Amino acid sequence: MTGVVFDIREWTVHDGPGLRTTVFLKGCPLRCAWCHNPEGLSPAPQVLRSASGERLVGRTCTSAELASILNRQAPLLRDNGGVTFSGGEPLLQAAFVADTIRRLEGLHVALDTSGYAPEEDFRRVAGQSHLALFDLKLMDAQAHRRWTGLDNRPILRNLAVLAEMGTPFVIRVALIPGVTDTDENLRAIARHVCALPGRPPVELLPYNRAAGAKYAACGLEWRPPFDETAAPNANLQPFLDLNLNATLA
Numbered sequence: 001m002t003g004v005v006f007d008i009r010e011w012t013v014h015d016g017p018g019l020r021t022t023v024f025l026k027g028c029p030l031r032c033a034w035c036h037n038p039e040g041l042s043p044a045p046q047v048l049r050s051a052s053g054e055r056l057v058g059r060t061c062t063s064a065e066l067a068s069i070l071n072r073q074a075p076l077l078r079d080n081g082g083v084t085f086s087g088g089e090p091l092l093q094a095a096f097v098a099d100t101i102r103r104l105e106g107l108h109v110a111l112d113t114s115g116y117a118p119e120e121d122f123r124r125v126a127g128q129s130h131l132a133l134f135d136l137k138l139m140d141a142q143a144h145r146r147w148t149g150l151d152n153r154p155i156l157r158n159l160a161v162l163a164e165m166g167t168p169f170v171i172r173v174a175l176i177p178g179v180t181d182t183d184e185n186l187r188a189i190a191r192h193v194c195a196l197p198g199r200p201p202v203e204l205l206p207y208n209r210a211a212g213a214k215y216a217a218c219g220l221e222w223r224p225p226f227d228e229t230a231a232p233n234a235n236l237q238p239f240l241d242l243n244l245n246a247t248l249a
């Protein structure tokens with residue numbers, strides 16, 4: 001079975017517990033206006049062009065090859081961290097990810113997902129993972145369509161599935177100034193999380209201002225329709241008011 005990977009980053013510390021190797025899978029169905037991985041949007045390998053030259057991003061490999069690369073790191077990762085599948089949206093290549101996980105030798109697996117996937121794919125990969133990092137963006141359906149291009153109903157349905165599955169998970173909210181970081185949206189997320197079985201922890205993530213630099217290389221225009229210079233509203237209070245475990249990453 002083959003898949004397309006655009007990066008394998010070692011020694012990451014923000015993609016799950018401990019030291020991790022993060023695998024970035026190509027392709028995402030969403031088009032978030034703030035996406036900081038534009039090279040991960042297209043599912044196919046692509047050539048990035050910049051002043052320093054051309055670079056092919058994305059390579060096709062088999063699940064056996066990828067698992068072999070990750071298993072070579074097992075002596076270091078097994079007791080200190082693990083492997084995280086990110087993207088893009090890793091569930092766009094759910095069968096490939098599932099087959100890679102099946103081949104791993106005793107490694108802790110985290111799934112970093114937008115939650116946008118067919119339920120069957122979501123259940124399959126989340127069920128093989130030890131931890132899910134589940135991104136929530138906007139609770140208002142219309143705003144979600146406006147800022148990401150897609151409906152949030154499949155995401156909320158998979159979140160409900162996850163909460164019933166028993167796989168530990170963390171809700172992550174990227175604070176996009178004036179978009180996801182409004183008090184109204186943060187309160188709506190807090191209410192939604194509070195009603196989930198297990199009341200999972202929440203992490204608020206500051207906006208990554210490095211996003212714009214990669215767009216030109218991808219042949220895309222970077223014109224964020226929000227003020228990226230504004231300080232994000234890192235307001236934990238809506239979560240603390242509901243006695244949720246919430247932190248600012």
Ligand code: SF4
Nearest residue numbers: 028030032035088114
């Ligand atoms: S879900 Fe993530 S990878 Fe996909 S468009 Fe949004 S920010 Fe980018």
